[in-house]
Amino acid sequence: MLSRRDPEKYVWDASDFETMGWHDATIYAVAFESEQFEVSLDIDYIFEWVHPSGSESFFRFWVSPCTVVFQNVYDFALDGPWPGSAFQIDEVRRDRARSPRNAKVIIADTEWQWTITCHHGEISFWSTGFLQHVRRAPTLNEAQGLDLADRGGISFVRGRTDIET
Numbered sequence: 001m002l003s004r005r006d007p008e009k010y011v012w013d014a015s016d017f018e019t020m021g022w023h024d025a026t027i028y029a030v031a032f033e034s035e036q037f038e039v040s041l042d043i044d045y046i047f048e049w050v051h052p053s054g055s056e057s058f059f060r061f062w063v064s065p066c067t068v069v070f071q072n073v074y075d076f077a078l079d080g081p082w083p084g085s086a087f088q089i090d091e092v093r094r095d096r097a098r099s100p101r102n103a104k105v106i107i108a109d110t111e112w113q114w115t116i117t118c119h120h121g122e123i124s125f126w127s128t129g130f131l132q133h134v135r136r137a138p139t140l141n142e143a144q145g146l147d148l149a150d151r152g153g154i155s156f157v158r159g160r161t162d163i164e165t
Contacts (some may be wrong), residue, residue: 005062005145006088006137010160014129017094026145027087027118030078039076039125040156041062041068043089044145059060065151067158070114072128074105080082080121088144098127130133141165 012020022045029042043066050060080087094112101111108128116123135157138147148154152161 001128006024007064010134011134012093012134013075016132018131020092022089022092022116023105025089025145027089027116028148028151029156030123031156032076033136037072039073039127041070042066042156043068044151045132045134046144050113055123058142061141063141063144063146064138065135065146065155067098067133067135068130069154069158070125070127070130072100072102073125074101076123076125078121078123078144080118080123087118087121087123090119090153118130121154132159133158 009032021165022043025046026044027041028044031040031042033040034036044063045066046061048062050062052058077124095115096113097110099110100106100108106128111126113125114125114127135152135155139150155161
């Protein structure tokens with residue numbers, strides 16, 4: 001790992017969807033909060049791919065551990081080799097926008113069908129959106145993900161873990 005750099009912001013949401021990219025982000029764990037209808041993903045988010053320069057022949061990556069929390073989730077399905085295999089994301093899509101089925105009791109006017117296509121499987125569900133919490137500033141790495149020890153293990157913390165309180 002090399003130096004640190006602050007991201008543009010530490011909490012991203014569905015309004016940022018078009019500017020975000022999860023390609024090759026690793027999903028380490030999934031958590032379900034049934035009373036809140038939330039699904040959380042513990043991921044390593046790649047903020048930037050750094051192209052080789054000079055005599056370098058390899059990419060480097062600005063990576064941070066993040067917690068992605070999808071809200072008002074239902075019809076969750078997972079098709080793939082989980083558990084036991086790393087789930088690396090190929091792409092995240094949101095389609096079929098419509099008024100939420102429980103619009104009278106939630107604060108949201110749109111829900112989407114979300115599809116997280118991984119290199120070996122797929123996750124799909126309906127949700128009104130997400131919050132992605134960046135747990136610490138990105139570090140420059142030669143790998144697209146962090147070692148479990150470097151990222152602080154598996155975590156669903158919502159907020160920064162790299163600052164003193």
